Amino acid sequence: MRFTRTRTAQVIGTALIAVPLTLGGPTSLSHAQDASPSPSGTFGPGCSSLSKKTDTAKDKVVEAAAAYPELSQLVAAAVRAKLGSTLDGKRDITVFAPGAQAFKKVAPSQLAALLKNQDQLKKVLTYHVVDQRISPDQLSNGSFTTLEGSKLTTSGSGTDFKVDGKASIVCGNIRAANATLYVIDTVLQPPA
Template identity: 80%
Template sequence: MRFTRMRTARATWAALVAVPLALGGLTSQSHAQDASPSPSGTFGPGCSSLSQKADTARDKVVEAAAAYPELSQLVAATVRARLGGTLDGKPDVTVFAPNDQAFKKVTASQLAALLKNEGQLKKVLTYHVVDQRIAPDQLSKGSFTTVEGSKLTTSGSGSHFKVNGKANIVCGNIKAANATIYVIDAVLQPPS
């Protein structure tokens, strides 16, 4: 008899929980059709191929970027420009981080000239950094002032976004202790 009461009580409890969950699921679906949802967590077509060495949520931005082999060119350029301390010292930033494929799109002569000119290198790299954390829901029609001082724009919806209408966000919303990182497939140039 005791066993039967326990089974009945569990079945009743399951039914009480299932009905509100089912109704909540229907409500969420109808609202989801009304608005384009923003991604939560990391998103983008390149996230699955982005190999990460460790969890970066507790690392400062330069160390977090260094955990991704696909960002080795960016990390090397940041070290060369002596920006590591500056970026790690900021409390909240967003980095639109060009991956190694993005650096391969720059001609060898342009890249060599950029790496030789520390002032120009700093200008280009700080154009990829915004002095605030940018959430995915701010990307659809965003306009942000970069650390370099010029404007940068974002556009798109769902999990497909562009920066300055040119660079695709291939993996976004990567967390670091003081930053949010969006990996992009092009090196951005600040306006002249």
Template identity: 75%
Template sequence: MRFIRTRTARVAGAALFAVPLALGGLASQSHAQDASPSPSGTFGSGCSALSQKTDTAKDKVTEAAAAYPQLSQLVSATVRAKLSDAFDGKPDVTVFAPNNQAFQKVTVSQLVSLLGDPGQLKKVLTYHVVDKQITPDQLSKGSFTTVEGGKLTTSGSGSTFKVNGEANIVCGNIKAANATIYVIDSVLKPPS
């Protein structure tokens, strides 16, 4: 009789211990389902507005960016700074590519000054490039060292992300042969 009571008490104790664990497991699974997953393909509210000439997956990053008319000012600045070969020669990069509207936010005098100073232009452009491929799931709380040497941060969730808390990623995860491109709506300023 004593053996049965002890065994019953152990089973009851185990059941009392197991119920909270099971509920905790369900709670964490429920929480995991509430979190928005990172996009696996191209994403962003501005992707439909990006007109693309061709498939860019086999092109090096400069040629891939040139396929998008909305990135023409960035491509022009990259050529002017003589960075095309440098970016195309890297095996894996991520480019936070300001679109033409981003350049329109810069005052004319600032843009003329930037384009007239090759050293500063190179500094600004290389601040938009990270020397590794960044996947969408790394964007939620990212901190990356740029080719320029400064830090760049990303934040957000789902398909809504910001760079340095100011620039929106309007179309992301565009593939090139050696790069991932995230189109942004502001020109980033490297830290002084």
């Protein structure tokens, strides 16, 4: 008799757990199929190849970017332009961060000239920074004022987004303590 009660209680308990899971399952699946990228997770075709040294969510933006070898040229340029403390001192920013592939698209002579001209370098780099956190759901048809002072636009849907119609986001929604980073494949130029 005791064995029967215990066995019956186990079967009822299992059924009570399984029913809500079964009822909730189809709703969750259909929602996941329709959903855009979640603001809490990274997305993009380049995320799997974007290796990092540590978790960057608690680091200020320059240190967070330095954890990604793909962003080493950007970090070096920011240090050269003396932007490290400016960027780290901002509370909530978004950086459209040119990765290594972006810098390879710039002619060596142009890159050398840019790196020698601190004012121009600062202008170009601050054009990649917006003074607010931008979530993926704001990228589909966005227009944002950059720290440089000009407007930057974003467009696209799902996980396929462009910045200024030229640069593709290869990995987006990377979190730092004071910033959100979107790695792009082109170095952007501010309007003349």
